Amino acid sequence: xxxxxxxxxxxxxxxxxxxxxxxxxxxxxxxxxxxxxxxxxxxxxxxxxxxxxxxxxxxxxxxxxxxxxxxxxxxxxxxxxxxxxxxxxxxxxxxxxxxxxxxxxxxxxxxxxxxxxxxxxxxxxxxxxxxxxxxxxxxxxxxxxxxxxxxxxxxxxxxxxxxxx
Numbered sequence: 001x002x003x004x005x006x007x008x009x010x011x012x013x014x015x016x017x018x019x020x021x022x023x024x025x026x027x028x029x030x031x032x033x034x035x036x037x038x039x040x041x042x043x044x045x046x047x048x049x050x051x052x053x054x055x056x057x058x059x060x061x062x063x064x065x066x067x068x069x070x071x072x073x074x075x076x077x078x079x080x081x082x083x084x085x086x087x088x089x090x091x092x093x094x095x096x097x098x099x100x101x102x103x104x105x106x107x108x109x110x111x112x113x114x115x116x117x118x119x120x121x122x123x124x125x126x127x128x129x130x131x132x133x134x135x136x137x138x139x140x141x142x143x144x145x146x147x148x149x150x151x152x153x154x155x156x157x158x159x160x161x162x163x164x165x
Contacts, residue, residue: 004087004088004089005087005088005123006084006085006086006087006088007082007083007084007085007086007087007088007091007103007105007113007115008084008085008105008112008113010088010115010120010122010123011084011105011112011113011114011115011119012113012114012115012116012119013112013113015040015104015111015113015114016030016031016034016036016039016040017039017040017041017042017111018030018039018040018041018042018051018071019041019042019043019071020041020048020049020070020071020072020075021070021071021072022070022071023066023067023068023069023070023071024051024056024059024064024066024067024069024070024071024074025066025067027039027051027071028053028056028066031053031056037052037053037101037102037116038050038051038052038053038102038114039051039071040079040104040111040114041071041072041075042111045109045110045111046109046110046111047079047081047104047106047109047111048072048075048077048079049071049072049075049076049077049079050075050076050077050079050102050104051071051075051076052076052101052102055074055075055076058074059074079104080094080098080100080103081103081104081106082094082103082105082106082115083105083106083107084105084106084107084112084113088120088123091115092120093137095117101116101117102115102116103115103116
């Protein structure tokens with residue numbers, strides 16, 4: 001029998017963060033420099049919001065000024081977070097139900113890491129059964145779409161870009 005993994009065992013401990021006063025351009029440069037798809041907006045270690053590359057693209061597409069627009073204006077909030085001792089099946093279920101690809105991980109109120117769908121792919125076969133169970137446990141409305149993409153993920157042996165795209 002396989003031991004259940006926790007977020008602490010799978011998460012990336014190095015999280016790129018920004019303050020609410022940083023601009024969209026500054027966040028985009030950080031994401032580019034670190035080759036990541038999101039930054040977590042924090043205030044004294046507490047998670048205030050999250051900004052993804054999709055948020056940045058939306059700003060550009062709308063023709064807004066990336067040098068003037070602040071993180072506080074575009075960040076998603078409230079942020080769904082996981083506790084570091086949460087088990088992977090619970091985290092996967094939360095991510096599938098809320099259609100999110102990145103889950104900041106906290107200890108109490110402080111940010112200690114982040115887990116992404118890529119992190120789950122890294123732990124491979126152990127996650128397969130967990131994801132299958134999580135997909136089974138979510139409502140039928142979302143299950144069909146998510147299962148289709150998950151099967152493609154297994155067949156391709158590559159992390160999905162999105163379960164819902």
